[in-house]
Amino acid sequence: MRALLLLLLTALFCIAEEVPEQTVMGKSEEMSLTGKVVVLPVGQDDLVNKQAFRFWHRMLERAMDEKARAVVLELDTPGGLAFDTRDIITDDFGKLDIPLIAWVKREALSAGALIAFSSDRIYMAPDSTIGSAGLINGTGQEIEKVMRAKLESAFEASMRAVVEKKGHRMDVLRAMMFVDEENEQQFGSVTVRKGGLLNLTASEAIEEVDGKPLLAAGIAGTLEEVLEIEGLEGVEVIRPEPTGFEKFAWWVASISPLLIALGIGTAYFELKAPGFGLFGFISLGVFGLFFFGNNIAGNLAGYELMAIFVVGIVLIILEIFVIPGGIVGIIGALMSVGSLWFAMADRVDFSRIDEGGSIVSNLGDVLIGPALGLALGILGAIGLMLLFMRYLPDLPLFRGLVAKEALASGQGGESTKSLVGLIAVALTDLRPTGTILIEGMKKDAISKHGLIEKDSEVRVLKEGMTFEVERVDEGLA
Template identity: 25%
Template sequence: MPRLASTPLVRPPTRLRMWLSHCAAAFLVLLACAAIAHAAAPTRQDVVVIPVVGAISPASADFITRSLTRAANTGAQLAVIELDTPGGLDVSMRQIIKAILASPIPVAAFIAPGGARAASAGTYIVYASHIAAMAPGTNLGAATPIQLGAPGLAAPEPKRPSEAGKGAASAPATETQSTETRKQIDDAAAYIRGLAQLRGRNAAWAEQAVREAVSLSASEALAQHVVDLTARDLPDLLTKLDGRIVETATGPHKLATSHAQVVTFEPDWRSHFLAVVTDPNVALILLTIGMYGLFFEFANPGFVLPGVAGAICLLVGLFALQLLPISYTGLALIFLGIAFLIAEAFLPTFGTLGFGGIVAFAAGALMLIDTDQPGYGVPLPTVAAISAAGAVFVFFVSSFAYRARRRPVVTGGEALVGSVGEVIDAALAPADEESTGASVGWARVHGERWRVRAAAPLAAGAHIRVTGRHGLVLDVVSTEEPQQRGVSP
């Protein structure tokens, strides 16, 4: 019985098999080295430093939140937030505090040396941290919330020493405050008091910092148990924290920081981008460029660049406003003002819509940011500059439109009125003459042969001027007729 021929297995070439075996061996060697290095690694973990300078904003909140998450994921034993801030937005502050309270690793708030401060929102962050430390020459406090949406309301004045403890004496001052202001202050006082009780710090002074806007130096804060310790610099802080047990959301942590490696997290491109676009001036300019870019694209389809740039600027501006405390009335006035400025280019209002658009835009820009917090709000020079640019735009567009309307018509049947020509055939049409009482003939106007009609007979070769048009018949008069009338005997 014949044997069936079997198909041989196709094996890779010898060189390829050798190359694959060498790669596998090298990979196993690398895995072994990594395991040995991990086993020989020191047990002491890193300390992460998160520098925060300037107002507490959406950019700084995003940076601190992501840095705390990154520090926990990399196995850091401590995160130190170096603060130097005059305060900031309430929403951003609460976002940072939520991240601190939920952090699985201890968080230390350190008011950095060199005259730094942790005022307003910074005081809340210090109270929320697991460890609160200050360098000599620094201060914290003045935690009274800035009234949102009420620029005319002033912060409560600090009590005089003689009035301390006199509840009745402070009643008239409380009565002068609006209900909204009292609600904001009471809410802020309860918030910081809860943080102080959570960390076991001076709750009475915390509430006083909110209601009376008081501040403390480093030595005074340590004496009144507002902070846990003072340190000259970061190495001194880490030395003093060595061996301390800190309770976090995941349980107690014993710190070993005296010889720990310090890793500083610097703001990345995302933080810088948020810091730029969340500036109220930049957000307003982006909105304006976006609206004008879309207008030019819709008015001149096919340019592409104005539409693309306008759409990007508009979306980025709206994203920035979503992170900022804005007044929707101010935003609506801005859009209304830009709409009026654009409508001025199409409607014969002779500047009425343009002027109204400038007024609406300026009022909306001044009302856009709904807070009196320092560092926020659109300054008057920026509003004036953008409004002036809009006024210049309206002036040029209106002037071009006005000149275009006054320009004589150069195409169509209306362009014939006022044109001059020459009679080429003055033969009369008796029927037309009897019915209309006018002489009818043919003339050449603009190089074209037209049927013409005149009140008086016209000789061949006479020069005429068109005064009207009725279908395919032109009403004409002789160009010599005024001169003939002027030399009558």
């Protein structure tokens, strides 16, 4: 039964991996972008949402493939993830072969300013601002001096090719990104004091210096005004949204700790109710959903980690039923838990662990979030086990199913009398759990006082899903 469940779990994941990308991402169900203006809002929280970057990447590829007229980035953001922003700028915005227009609706700060510089033309709403693109670490703190120099140099090099291609002023971007502790800087009517970063209002951004605007091509109060200036009035505008499938996958990834708790908890009860099946199928579905959702959401969940997880479960089952001793079970548990841990790590972040610092430190940053999710999942599983052990045996449905299973075993009906105090025989080692034989019936049992060897006589102390027993000679002492 359990072997079948493991095979089904593997098959489920393999089917999910083999679904063509167009179908998985819902491309065939989405409206065509051909000849249309594609508007991608970049809102307050979008640049800290990795799923937003993946969605933008897909939409930009579609915009090029389907020959959209233009892409407009509607910016209202305080900033966000520096490396993800750099990647989408160099890998997507910088290579776009259709017009890319940035409209600063209210603010484009930090990473938002970098995105604006990657567009062909920038327009700003009357009261909007742009700038303050200095790098900080993930906690909002200052970066150590040498590390800052390395990061700033790398970011400048990445941005320089894109900014020069788009025709923007690199000196303006540098003043937004890099602090000059020794000199004041002048950009038109704007003075950047020592130790400060450049910020521009809409009116300042359109000032001409040496016959060229500092930054913005013009001021536009609405998106319609932007399109009119660009000669795109009358062109159909579309605001794509993630497909239902994408939203579902992202939601699954967000509840990974809950799925781990349910998967471990139901697997435990499958082991405690041999032949019952319901808990095993629930665990199968939950772990299949966990790996499938995290894979589609862009995390490391894939064939390799799935295989490690399955092998780990097989080793745990071998430890329980075939080769008890501890070592095999420990290895299996480490493999299974480790695969769940790494499955929640972001694939892109993991590929960048050798950038901008020590590999150990960067790896820790990538895995700390998944570690927290794993810990919450394990704690939840323990809580679920305790609740089920306390309340599940009293549920009418569960009692009925157990009774039917017992009758189907061919050993006759179970006695309704209490078995507490009766003598049984250990059919397996109790380490501390195992199986006992009492009045012709096999029962799951747990030893009250450590190891009890196979064939030992035991006394029943408590009844339930799992009987609590002690060695007979211990009870007489």
